[in-house]
Amino acid sequence: MSISLYNSLSRRIEPFTPLDPDRVTMYLCGPTVYNYVHIGNARGPVVFDVLARLLRRHYPNVVYARNITDVDDKINTAALEQGVEIGKITGKFAQAYREDMAGLGIAPPDLEPHATAHIGQIITMIENLIAGGHAYAAADHVLFDVGSYPDYGNLSGRDTEELIAGSRVEVAPYKKNPTDFVLWKPSTPELPGWASPWGRGRPGWHIECSAMSAAHLGDTIDIHAGGIDLLFPHHENEIAQSTCAHGGKVFARWWMHNGMLTFDGRKMSKSLGNVLLVHELLKLHPPEALRLLLLRGHYRQPLDWSEGAITQAISTLDGWYRVLRDLAEVAMPEGALPVPARVEAALCDDLNTPQALAELSQLADQARHSGSAEAKAALLGGGMLLGLLQQQPEAWLKRGESSVDEAHVEDLLQQRRAARAARDFARADAIRVELTALGIAIEDGAQGTRWSVLKQ
RNA sequence: GGCCAGGUGGCAGAGUGGUCAUGCAGCGGCCUGCAAAGCCGCGUACGCCGGUUCGAUUCCGACCUUGGCCUCCA
Numbered sequence: 001m002s003i004s005l006y007n008s009l010s011r012r013i014e015p016f017t018p019l020d021p022d023r024v025t026m027y028l029c030g031p032t033v034y035n036y037v038h039i040g041n042a043r044g045p046v047v048f049d050v051l052a053r054l055l056r057r058h059y060p061n062v063v064y065a066r067n068i069t070d071v072d073d074k075i076n077t078a079a080l081e082q083g084v085e086i087g088k089i090t091g092k093f094a095q096a097y098r099e100d101m102a103g104l105g106i107a108p109p110d111l112e113p114h115a116t117a118h119i120g121q122i123i124t125m126i127e128n129l130i131a132g133g134h135a136y137a138a139a140d141h142v143l144f145d146v147g148s149y150p151d152y153g154n155l156s157g158r159d160t161e162e163l164i165a166g167s168r169v170e171v172a173p174y175k176k177n178p179t180d181f182v183l184w185k186p187s188t189p190e191l192p193g194w195a196s197p198w199g200r201g202r203p204g205w206h207i208e209c210s211a212m213s214a215a216h217l218g219d220t221i222d223i224h225a226g227g228i229d230l231l232f233p234h235h236e237n238e239i240a241q242s243t244c245a246h247g248g249k250v251f252a253r254w255w256m257h258n259g260m261l262t263f264d265g266r267k268m269s270k271s272l273g274n275v276l277l278v279h280e281l282l283k284l285h286p287p288e289a290l291r292l293l294l295l296r297g298h299y300r301q302p303l304d305w306s307e308g309a310i311t312q313a314i315s316t317l318d319g320w321y322r323v324l325r326d327l328a329e330v331a332m333p334e335g336a337l338p339v340p341a342r343v344e345a346a347l348c349d350d351l352n353t354p355q356a357l358a359e360l361s362q363l364a365d366q367a368r369h370s371g372s373a374e375a376k377a378a379l380l381g382g383g384m385l386l387g388l389l390q391q392q393p394e395a396w397l398k399r400g401e402s403s404v405d406e407a408h409v410e411d412l413l414q415q416r417r418a419a420r421a422a423r424d425f426a427r428a429d430a431i432r433v434e435l436t437a438l439g440i441a442i443e444d445g446a447q448g449t450r451w452s453v454l455k456q
Numbered sequence: 457g458g459c460c461a462g463g464u465g466g467c468a469g470a471g472u473g474g475u476c477a478u479g480c481a482g483c484g485g486c487c488u489g490c491a492a493a494g495c496c497g498c499g500u501a502c503g504c505c506g507g508u509u510c511g512a513u514u515c516c517g518a519c520c521u522u523g524g525c526c527u528c529c530a
Binding site: 032041044157159226232298308311312316420423425442 | 492
């Protein structure tokens with residue numbers, strides 16, 4: 001089964017063929033670590049985690065890098081405000097990021113390069129750009145000369161003239177062209193900085209991704225991914241500087257962009273202030289429901305976040321986990337779980353996760369009806385590729401029991417059992433009401449009475 | 457203003473030139489002491505107007521409308 005992926009560069013879905021099938025390379029623009037990330041920031045990592053899982057099934061060696069940008073003016077501002085070294089800030093939030101991503105069931109990337117560990121490569125790359133006539137030093141800065149790269153604007157479909165005409169920012173006087181962007185900028189003594197041929201300074205925003213990508217994955221990589229809001233100018237600038245620094249070699253063969261997460265109909269973003277932190281959401285809701293919600297829309301479409309959508313995702317998972325609970329005693333075949341062809345086919349079709357989830361629902365029905373080990377394995381196998389259904393069914397349905405006094409629940413259930421045996425249904429129903437008030441739902445079934453935690 | 461992506465049933469959300477998405481919610485029934493779960497069934501969905509076609513939600517054009525980018529942003 002071959003994988004087809006939408007390429008922002010060609011604006012069409014193309015059959016994916018890696019440059020070297022023995023080393024498939026993928027880079028995702030990671031966070032700038034100066035505070036906690038919000039759920040919108042997690043959409044790309046979740047989606048491209050699924051892509052990495054899919055690629056690993058097709059190719060023996062996938063190298064997936066997701067960087068940490070740990071040098072940036074926002075970090076500097078936070079460090080100055082708090083009176084600490086930037087490392088204090090970046091260390092804390094890089095770790096929080098790893099934990100948040102793990103909480104969402106995202107497998108760690110193969111590589112997690114840090115910008116500050118690549119200052120040497122950044123300086124070398126800038127020197128190459130200057131030597132090639134693609135960059136120039138001016139007023140203690142180094143700038144990329146957009147005029148030296150005729151293909152600038154290919155990715156975002158912009159032409160330089162329009163950019164100049166529509167420019168909303170004041171143009172720095174030392175720029176040759178208004179669209180030139182900073183590769184290196186000077187640092188004042190109180191700011192972090194590194195020695196360079198242009199004086200003590202620090203890298204501009206875009207260069208670190210180019211340098212880290214080249215350092216770990218090579219001059220040409222297979223897939224470069226990120227949010228659609230990075231398409232311009234970040235990715236456009238990355239293409240320009242990487243291509244020019246590498247003698248015209250193609251930088252990334254596929255460009256993939258996830259759509260924005262919206263909240264109240266607007267893009268969730270720090271500047272608008274309508275953010276929900278992953279850190280907080282993970283405490284409030286079952287993490288897998290958050291992951292399911294992020295996969296319920298196609299990755300290129302906008303996706304609206306809401307409380308109701310979370311509840312809905314929980315209900316869906318409840319249904320699947322109930323099937324698995326009923327089949328808890330059914331032994332699995334030896335070896336790795338099989339991935340159902342229909343789930344895989346959906347993902348191979350430009351990562352159609354909504355279709356894959358529809359297939360999962362069908363598999364759940366089949367497992368419920370047949371009760372067979374094969375059907376159960378198929379459901380779990382499909383879930384695994386999506387990073388779902390990874391919990392024990394009982395643990396899921398009881399929400400980990402963390403907020404429940406299980407002994408008390410069992411005691412009430414025992415009392416109710418006695419009442420029912422005595423056909424004192426009024427008493428039995430009263431106990432059920434009491435349990436409901438505690439947030440416990442019960443089911444009388446062939447195997448006795450079972451309980452679970454009500455949706456939250 | 458320029459560039460880009462959308463508008464599908466109560467909500468969410470795939471997809472397709474001519475039977476079916478799927479999920480959640482709702483309604484009716486079966487089952488149950490009653491519930492819950494499960495099972496069976498139900499609701500005449502494709503923004504608007506033209507065009508192409510034997511036939512369009514699906515192709516083409518105009519219009520209305522929502523969102524994203526053009527400044528930091530996943």
